[in-house]
Structure formats: C-alpha cells, structure tokens
Amino acid sequence: MRTSNDLRNSKIPLVHGTGAIPAVGFGSLIPDRAAAKQAIKNALEVGFRHIDGAELYRTEDAVGEAIREALEAGTVTREELFVATKLWNNNHRPERVKAAFEASLRRLQLDYLDSYLIHTPFAFKPGDELFPANERGELIYDSGVTLIETWREMERLVDEGRVRSIGLSDITLETLKEIVEVARIKPAVVQVECHPYLPEWELLEFCQQHGIVFVAFAPLGHTMEPRVTDDPVIKAIAQRVGKTPTQVALAWAAQRGTAFLTTSTNPAHIRENFDISPLPQDAMEEMRHRITTSIRLNPVVDTGVPGFVPRSK
Structure with missing residues (x-):
C-alpha cells in the first residue's frame, strides 16, 4: 500500500480520493x-509535507x-503538500457545511484542500x-441533523472539485x-487517537480492508500519564536500535500501515519526530505482544469534546 520503504517520505495512496497522504504528518493544535x-515553517523545512488543521x-x-x-521561499510546492482541516460540530447542518469549508479555505489561503474531515x-x-x-x-447537542446528512454535503464538496478527499475523525x-x-x-481517511497503549487493531484492520487511510493522532500519548515513551519495552527497543523512544513509537x-500526526514548537523535537527509520520485525512483534498498558487518553469519542483542545473560546 505504501509508495516508499523510507518511512520519513512514504505515502499511502488514497483509494477513495485523489493522490496520496504522506505517512509523517504535522498537526497545528498550538x-x-x-x-x-513558526512551528509549521520549521516542520516544512525539516521535510514534513502533511499538515493537519481544524476549524x-x-x-x-x-x-x-x-x-x-x-x-x-521555494521550500515546497503546493503539489508536494497534503493539507487537511476539519468541520467543527456546530456546522453539521447541511446548509452550514459549505460555508464552513469555504471559510477554512480562505483562512488557509488555498484554492483546494487535499482532505476535509468531520x-x-x-x-x-x-x-x-x-x-x-x-x-x-451542559453542552447542547443538535438532534435535528444526522451524520449521514452531513456526509452527503461533504460528498458534494468532492463533486465540486474543491476537496480531493473526505473523511472522519474521532469516530x-x-x-x-x-x-x-x-x-x-x-471515507478516504479516518483520524483517531492511536498509540502503543491504544493500538486500535480492529479499526485499523477494517480501514485497510476498505481502502481507508488510518491517521493516528497523539501517537506519543500527548505526553500524558502513563507516558508511552517511558514504557520499558519501547525504551529497551530504542536502546537496541540506536533511536529515541519517541522515534521508536513513531x-x-x-x-x-498508519499515517501519524505529531505537534511540537521545539525545533529539535520537530527534527526528532521526522527522523524515523524502520524497526526490525522482532521489535514490531515485541511492541504488539509485550506492551500491556491499555488506555484511551481522550474522551472525545464519547462526547464530541476533544480532550486535548483548550475551551477558551
């Protein structure tokens, strides 16, 4: 499914969209x-070509x-970039979807999006x-619209040629x-919390069976406790292969077979997050069978409220 064995520059073709999504992505929740x-400029200079945003x-x-x-500056061309953003929950009504999409495009200063997610x-x-x-x-939910109705409007955006793929997040x-x-x-893309403490094997298998690209956010556990990078299995593998625990997890x-998103404002961390190399197969097996911690860190799948996003506005 991948177009390169070099993890840093590998891409996953979009079966239900146009083009391919770089496996190594950078998020903008800053x-x-x-x-x-500045962080995004640094990420682009390092080599990130997949940029993820949200309304x-x-x-x-x-x-x-x-x-x-x-x-x-000539750092990148538009064709090299894969830019995604997301429709927020207060814009699910069909008559609000296109306006929200166009507002995101204006803010991003782009003519089209590579991916648009609910x-x-x-x-x-x-x-x-x-x-x-x-x-x-208490949050006020909208019982007057279904997810299917919102999805139909997403499909119309593809029909109009303004977005090359559509998908879902936190599902x-x-x-x-x-x-x-x-x-x-x-759906071309599904983006969910996923890391060695929440591997989501069943969801990943379904996505792969149906040609859906699985994008992992918080692949390092968002530095929350218990810390993924402190796991003894991951630390031992890192020492063995000469990489950091962060690079092993990524x-x-x-x-x-997933794409992932990291976020940092630290230039050294941005470089570290991009500088990944393939792990030996025995290390992959160890991580699947010897890591025993299991935890979901973000309750968004139950409430629609992202646990990592400040609610100041």
Whole structure:
C-alpha cells in the first residue's frame, strides 16, 4: 500500500480520493498563533509535507501564512503538500457545511484542500458558539441533523472539485461501518487517537480492508500519564536500535500501515519526530505482544469534546 520503504517520505495512496497522504504528518493544535506559524515553517523545512488543521484549533490563519511563506521561499510546492482541516460540530447542518469549508479555505489561503474531515460524529447546536451550553453549563447537542446528512454535503464538496478527499475523525468502528455502508463517496481517511497503549487493531484492520487511510493522532500519548515513551519495552527497543523512544513509537505507527500526526514548537523535537527509520520485525512483534498498558487518553469519542483542545473560546 505504501509508495516508499523510507518511512520519513512514504505515502499511502488514497483509494477513495485523489493522490496520496504522506505517512509523517504535522498537526497545528498550538494555541499561540505565532508559535503555530513558526512551528509549521520549521516542520516544512525539516521535510514534513502533511499538515493537519481544524476549524476548532483557531490556527488555520497561521497555517495558511506559514504555507504561503514556504511556497514563496521555494521550500515546497503546493503539489508536494497534503493539507487537511476539519468541520467543527456546530456546522453539521447541511446548509452550514459549505460555508464552513469555504471559510477554512480562505483562512488557509488555498484554492483546494487535499482532505476535509468531520471533526467528530457529534453535532452541536448550530451557531457561532464552539461549545454551546445551557444555563447549567451542559453542552447542547443538535438532534435535528444526522451524520449521514452531513456526509452527503461533504460528498458534494468532492463533486465540486474543491476537496480531493473526505473523511472522519474521532469516530468509533461501529459508526464508521454505518457511514461506509451508505456513503456514495467512501471515507478516504479516518483520524483517531492511536498509540502503543491504544493500538486500535480492529479499526485499523477494517480501514485497510476498505481502502481507508488510518491517521493516528497523539501517537506519543500527548505526553500524558502513563507516558508511552517511558514504557520499558519501547525504551529497551530504542536502546537496541540506536533511536529515541519517541522515534521508536513513531516508526511503529508508520510501519504498521498508519499515517501519524505529531505537534511540537521545539525545533529539535520537530527534527526528532521526522527522523524515523524502520524497526526490525522482532521489535514490531515485541511492541504488539509485550506492551500491556491499555488506555484511551481522550474522551472525545464519547462526547464530541476533544480532550486535548483548550475551551477558551
């Protein structure tokens, strides 16, 4: 399925879309816009070609500026880039999808997107509030729209040629199966929390069977406890192969057939996250069978509220 054995530059073809997605990706969930812009510029200079954003992150404008400056400097060409962003929960109503998409395009300063994802399968009350709440502070969900109806509008964006692939994020296998069953244009990409403590083997197998690219976010566990990079199995492998635990965990992600997203504002960490190499097969087997910790760190699949995103706005 991959187009290169070099993990850093490998790509996964989009069966249900156009082109291929670089396995090694960089996320833009960085609250400070100036820091986000600089981090993305650093990532592009290091070699990242897959940039992931979201309406919710409020950094699409910073992503757009970083990409524009990189294009003007000749660091990359638009054809080399794979840029994705996401529709937020308050825009699930069919009449709001296209406007939200076009607003993201304007902020990103792009003519088209390589991928557009439904951020979560949960619809919130439509309007300007990112997290609409009642007088008790409880989220107001929108029972007036179904995920299928939102998906139909996503399909129309593909028909219009403004986006080359569509997909879903923060979704369970059961809900994904429901969409795959009825979709005219099948999901090209599914993005979920995934790391050695949450390998999602069943979901990965389903995606591979149906030509869906699996993208792992928080591939290092978002530095939360228990820390993936402190795992004794991973640390022992890292010492054996001459890489850091971070690089071992990321290589594992790419080598098992997924794409992944890392985020950092530290230039040294950005370089480290890109500089991955294939692991020996016995190391892959060890990570599958000897790592015993199992934990989900982000409750978003149950609530539609991303656990890693500040709710300040």
